[in-house]
Amino acid sequence: MTTTHSLAKHDSLYQLLSMLTGPEFGERPACADEDPELFFPESGQVAQISEAKTVCLSCPIRRACLSYALQHGVQGVWGGTTEDERRAMRRGASSRKAVA
Numbered sequence: 595m596t597t598t599h600s601l602a603k604h605d606s607l608y609q610l611l612s613m614l615t616g617p618e619f620g621e622r623p624a625c626a627d628e629d630p631e632l633f634f635p636e637s638g639q640v641a642q643i644s645e646a647k648t649v650c651l652s653c654p655i656r657r658a659c660l661s662y663a664l665q666h667g668v669q670g671v672w673g674g675t676t677e678d679e680r681r682a683m684r685r686g687a688s689s690r691k692a693v694a
């Protein structure tokens with residue numbers, strides 16, 4: 595991974611945090627003091643994924659973070675989920691719409 599690519603990924607997380615953590619929200623995301631790289635594990639980095647998810651579990655804006663990630667197709671661990679898990683969630687939502 596190049597530094598430029600990594601920064602681009604982090605930019606999306608910082609963008610979310612700046613949107614969701616203003617005075618109107620009054621909430622501090624649990625990842626605010628973490629190394630952002632923790633949330634962008636390379637494929638198969640199970641321990642890192644688990645560590646990132648553990649941080650997300652205590653995050654007061656977890657639902658908003660997950661919603662943003664589902665809508666924007668971002669990389670990494672967001673709202674306590676991986677890209678694969680969000681892909682499965684979107685597939686499940688599509689299937690339910692098709693049945694309804």
Ligand code: SF4
Pocket residue numbers: 623624625626633649650653654655656657659660671672673674
């Ligand atoms: S849910 Fe996780 S990635 Fe999203 S803002 Fe909270 S700690 Fe950060």
